[in-house]
Amino acid sequence: MAKLYVVCGHGAGDPGACAGGYTEAERVRTLGQRIKELGGNEVVLADTSRNWYEDTEAGRGFHSIAPGCPVVELHMDASGVPNAKGAHIIIKEGFDADEHDEALAKRLAEFMPGRADRIVKTSGLLDPNVCGSRGIDYRLAENGFIDSPEDLAIFSERLDELARIYLEVFGIAAQAAAPAAPTPQPAQRETTENFGGTYRCTVDYLRVRDAPGLGGTEVAHYSSGETVTLDNWYKIADGYVWGRYTGYSGATRYIAVGKATGKPEADDYLVKVG
Numbered sequence: 001m002a003k004l005y006v007v008c009g010h011g012a013g014d015p016g017a018c019a020g021g022y023t024e025a026e027r028v029r030t031l032g033q034r035i036k037e038l039g040g041n042e043v044v045l046a047d048t049s050r051n052w053y054e055d056t057e058a059g060r061g062f063h064s065i066a067p068g069c070p071v072v073e074l075h076m077d078a079s080g081v082p083n084a085k086g087a088h089i090i091i092k093e094g095f096d097a098d099e100h101d102e103a104l105a106k107r108l109a110e111f112m113p114g115r116a117d118r119i120v121k122t123s124g125l126l127d128p129n130v131c132g133s134r135g136i137d138y139r140l141a142e143n144g145f146i147d148s149p150e151d152l153a154i155f156s157e158r159l160d161e162l163a164r165i166y167l168e169v170f171g172i173a174a175q176a177a178a179p180a181a182p183t184p185q186p187a188q189r190e191t192t193e194n195f196g197g198t199y200r201c202t203v204d205y206l207r208v209r210d211a212p213g214l215g216g217t218e219v220a221h222y223s224s225g226e227t228v229t230l231d232n233w234y235k236i237a238d239g240y241v242w243g244r245y246t247g248y249s250g251a252t253r254y255i256a257v258g259k260a261t262g263k264p265e266a267d268d269y270l271v272k273v274g
């Protein structure tokens with residue numbers, strides 16, 4: 001008997017919110033898939049090729065299911081406002097938060113802090129309204145802000161912990177031998193005392209990005225022989241070591257120092273000169 005029905009927001013051509021090289025539709029599908037992988041038969045993952053909002057609007061979606069177990073619809077927020085971050089859940093206005101809502105909101109807010117209200121009630125969203133009128137035990141979870149680099153990093157690098165929050169809240173034991181995530185991101189050190197300094201570019205064209213990783217948008221580049229001063233922060237992502245500096249505009253910039261081998265290499269893109 002299933003204990004949780006998971007719906008992933010957006011999709012079928014609707015990317016949802018976009019930031020940091022990711023789309024909300026893709027991120028919440030990755031999370032939904034992981035909840036299903038870890039939760040096994042006690043989790044039902046609704047068809048991820050669909051856009052449930054559109055289906056419900058068209059009289060299908062939540063009009064056509066009778067899950068017989070709690071439902072969670074996965075989303076990420078976006079604000080365009082610097083420093084907005086944190087997870088929260090949304091339930092239908094007029095309904096009281098139940099035990100699952102309270103527990104999920106508490107765990108998500110601890111995992112991705114930042115929102116003043118952990119539980120928001122609204123009467124203006126289609127899916128909660130249809131579920132409310134049909135007696136479906138429903139909540140919508142905003143898993144942080146996709147345009148908060150901090151939330152996005154927590155989401156992507158600690159995906160299994162996030163997935164396990166859902167399982168634990170809904171009383172599902174995670175599978176012992178769950179397959180590894182497709183792109184495991186082990187916890188990495190993100191600062192070191194002697195990483196920072198002046199680096200010289202050794203390649204003809206080295207991209208500067210707005211996020212650490214190949215998904216970051218190119219915002220500038222360095223040419224061979226130019227120097228850049230990095231701070232002590234670094235991160236390993238997509239097989240590369242990423243360094244960081246603050247651009248003239250005040251924006252944080254990220255640049256690949258070289259392949260992640262655990263030590264400086266002769267063919268690194270940036271070589272420390274001071």
Ligand SMILES: [Zn+2]
Binds near residue numbers: 009010017075077
């Ligand atoms: Zn959304």
